[in-house]
Amino acid sequence: MFELKKVSFNVTNGCNLRCEHCFASSGVPLERELTFKEISGFLRDLYGLGVFELEFSGGEPFVRPDFLDILKLADSMDFSLEILTNGTLIDDKIVKILENLSVRTIQISIEGLKKTHETLRGGGTFDRTLMAIKLLKDAGMHVQARTTITKNSLSDIEALADLLVEMDVDAFLASEFIPIGRGLGKNDLVLGFEEKEILQNILNRVRIKHSSNLLIRGDAYSGFEENEDIKRYGESKRSILCGALRGDWCAISPNGIVTPCDIIHFYAGNLRLQRIDDIWRTSPVINAFRNFNQGLLTGSCGACESRVICGGCRALAFLYYGNFYGEDPMCWKASKSPLRSSIPPTLIEA
Amino acid sequence: MCIKKYKKRNGIKTRDLDTKFLLYDYKEGLLMELNGSAKYIWLLIGTKPFEEIISDYSQHYGIDPIMATDDVTNVIADLKTKNFIEEEDELCSS
Numbered sequence: 001m002f003e004l005k006k007v008s009f010n011v012t013n014g015c016n017l018r019c020e021h022c023f024a025s026s027g028v029p030l031e032r033e034l035t036f037k038e039i040s041g042f043l044r045d046l047y048g049l050g051v052f053e054l055e056f057s058g059g060e061p062f063v064r065p066d067f068l069d070i071l072k073l074a075d076s077m078d079f080s081l082e083i084l085t086n087g088t089l090i091d092d093k094i095v096k097i098l099e100n101l102s103v104r105t106i107q108i109s110i111e112g113l114k115k116t117h118e119t120l121r122g123g124g125t126f127d128r129t130l131m132a133i134k135l136l137k138d139a140g141m142h143v144q145a146r147t148t149i150t151k152n153s154l155s156d157i158e159a160l161a162d163l164l165v166e167m168d169v170d171a172f173l174a175s176e177f178i179p180i181g182r183g184l185g186k187n188d189l190v191l192g193f194e195e196k197e198i199l200q201n202i203l204n205r206v207r208i209k210h211s212s213n214l215l216i217r218g219d220a221y222s223g224f225e226e227n228e229d230i231k232r233y234g235e236s237k238r239s240i241l242c243g244a245l246r247g248d249w250c251a252i253s254p255n256g257i258v259t260p261c262d263i264i265h266f267y268a269g270n271l272r273l274q275r276i277d278d279i280w281r282t283s284p285v286i287n288a289f290r291n292f293n294q295g296l297l298t299g300s301c302g303a304c305e306s307r308v309i310c311g312g313c314r315a316l317a318f319l320y321y322g323n324f325y326g327e328d329p330m331c332w333k334a335s336k337s338p339l340r341s342s343i344p345p346t347l348i349e350a
Numbered sequence: 351m352c353i354k355k356y357k358k359r360n361g362i363k364t365r366d367l368d369t370k371f372l373l374y375d376y377k378e379g380l381l382m383e384l385n386g387s388a389k390y391i392w393l394l395i396g397t398k399p400f401e402e403i404i405s406d407y408s409q410h411y412g413i414d415p416i417m418a419t420d421d422v423t424n425v426i427a428d429l430k431t432k433n434f435i436e437e438e439d440e441l442c443s444s
Contacts, residue, residue, distance in 0.1 A: 005381075050365045050370070052374040052381070053379075078363045078364065078365075079363070080363060102363070104377060
């Protein structure tokens with residue numbers, strides 16, 4: 001029985017920034033985003049399913065005028081809260097509210113040092129982001145920094161990690177840039193295979209240098225034995241990287257679409273038409289991920305010693321090759337495998 | 351004589367559902383499911399000292415005090431190991 005443990009709720013597509021690489025093309029709220037009343041009903045259903053973990057994101061969740069009310073409601077219903085934010089709207093007043101809620105962690109996006117960060121996110125954002133980190137850490141909150149690693153940010157990572165440790169940030173979540181959403185066509189940002197290997201070496205150096213002062217997490221880090229995420233998924237071994245394969249996670253879009261994947265929004269159901277428990281039990285899309293058979297993986301993923309604990313990105317395999325069981329086109333190990341499929345030319349040139 | 355008492359740790363969340371009772375330590379991300387008798391003990395923790403929990407449990411389930419002591423001790427030990435509860439300072443009288 002696959003039990004839903006965590007839900008990632010994108011409360012709005014609205015955002016105060018227009019980041020060059022945004023996979024969700026966030027900016028303007030969608031038409032008919034879920035209302036506060038609809039969200040209340042949804043949270044009650046999640047409670048009934050035994051879910052504790054809620055991750056709120058967007059767009060930029062703090063752009064939503066009633067976001068703090070949503071957080072307070074979720075807190076009053078005894079949920080554990082995580083917030084993914086660009087940090088630029090966080091001030092003293094907001095921190096005072098957050099420190100009294102059951103906020104497990106706040107994930108703040110930071111793309112590198114100032115120049116690299118602001119090239120993607122806009123002028124003036126770096127200092128505002130650092131200020132948010134400082135305010136949150138001064139309040140004793142758990143903060144993760146999330147970096148979407150591009151070709152331009154590779155050289156910043158070690159210095160960025162040093163800065164984050166100085167600021168007492170708790171974890172560093174490394175995610176590789178995928179050219180989708182507003183990032184579509186920005187192949188100049190995509191890491192080439194050699195650069196992916198360089199990234200692993202950098203992350204390993206960071207991990208060794210900062211040891212327990214900065215936990216390294218994220219799908220870009222394939223040192224699985226040292227990846228903090230592995231401790232949470234123990235024996236299950238149904239992929240530490242993919243909630244869809246693990247069968248314990250789903251995402252909700254601002255207008256109520258339920259999807260097992262945040263990269264491609266496979267339509268599993270709509271909260272305005274079906275209750276979440278019904279979608280969770282019966283959706284053929286969600287069941288397709290649950291019934292995933294690692295023995296059918298092809299190409300370099302099929303031959304990889306980490307195929308069980310990783311599984312590769314099925315969404316990207318489907319997007320690039322039209323094959324749910326195809327190899328992950330973004331995985332750096334693919335370049336070394338004699339069983340690799342034909343790699344899309346944009347990745348080779350990068 | 352010292353009275354031993356336990357209390358629930360801060361940050362523990364619960365779900366009391368039809369078919370199960372769940373505890374969740376949100377800071378550590380640890381989940382624990384309690385069966386019916388463990389749930390009964392959990393609900394008493396913090397309200398009564400250890401010895402009274404045993405006698406309450408013994409009466410509720412109609413079992414002898416020795417077996418009740420074993421059951422309660424095991425549940426408390428498990429909850430303590432997983433950090434869902436902690437000991438309060440013992441209250442000792444001369």
